[in-house]
Amino acid sequence: MTDHVMLALEQVGLRIGGARILNDVALEVPAGEMLGVIGPNGAGKTTLFNVVSGVIRPTEGRVRLDGQDVTHVPIHRRAVAGLGRTFQTSSLFPGLSVLENVRLVAQAHAGGATSVFRTPRRTDAASTRALETLGEVGLEHRAGTEASGLSHGEKRKLEIAMLLAAEPKVILLDEPMAGVASGDVPAITEVIRGLHRGGRTVLMVEHHMEVVLGLVDRVAVMHHGELLAVDTPEAVMANPAVQSAYLGEAV
Numbered sequence: 683m684t685d686h687v688m689l690a691l692e693q694v695g696l697r698i699g700g701a702r703i704l705n706d707v708a709l710e711v712p713a714g715e716m717l718g719v720i721g722p723n724g725a726g727k728t729t730l731f732n733v734v735s736g737v738i739r740p741t742e743g744r745v746r747l748d749g750q751d752v753t754h755v756p757i758h759r760r761a762v763a764g765l766g767r768t769f770q771t772s773s774l775f776p777g778l779s780v781l782e783n784v785r786l787v788a789q790a791h792a793g794g795a796t797s798v799f800r801t802p803r804r805t806d807a808a809s810t811r812a813l814e815t816l817g818e819v820g821l822e823h824r825a826g827t828e829a830s831g832l833s834h835g836e837k838r839k840l841e842i843a844m845l846l847a848a849e850p851k852v853i854l855l856d857e858p859m860a861g862v863a864s865g866d867v868p869a870i871t872e873v874i875r876g877l878h879r880g881g882r883t884v885l886m887v888e889h890h891m892e893v894v895l896g897l898v899d900r901v902a903v904m905h906h907g908e909l910l911a912v913d914t915p916e917a918v919m920a921n922p923a924v925q926s927a928y929l930g931e932a933v
Contacts (some may be wrong), residue, residue, distance in 0.1 A: 688713040688883040689852050695742030716884045718920045719896035721904035727887045736760045737766045766850030768841045776830035784812035787847040819843045819873045835866025855886040
């Protein structure tokens, strides 16, 4: 991890109608850091991810990606600039093979057309990159399998592989364990840990608290649309304000 700021939120606010959804959120994420974003239901975690990824534009403040102001940049341009995100619901091409899913992303990232070949050449650059990425998440043995035939946990791994194929600078993982069988959680946790070991900058919203605390460098706690605390997992869990915010919630 370095002191270079890869993602910065500068006094970000969001008003919808008369309601304030996010309020004065200021956060800097250094390159190579893994940051967990936690908070009670309705705290604004996914809304924050939506603002960072461009799904929603903030009504106040700025979002910077690797020093570039992307506050008003559309989603696809943020992806080109190096922002990758998984969603709570699956975003795969179920009728295509595991390899084809990743290969399409690698091909698009390289500036090529995204036409689908049922039997892609495994020697072209996009296929080579796709196979490397599948190896990184432990799915290389499933390359020829139709994506619809994967388990839920394997689909999560495939989504991460598709992200990696675009070589993002910042990765947003929105509840990567959602819907995953408990037996698959350790394997996906290891894949996410591998992202961190690879020096990537990762932000993760996740309700599995033991997963978050075991992975991240720092934890950002949201409550009523505001950042309540940003600190090490140990310090955050010992914070009386955090404990109060979670009263009645499973920490």
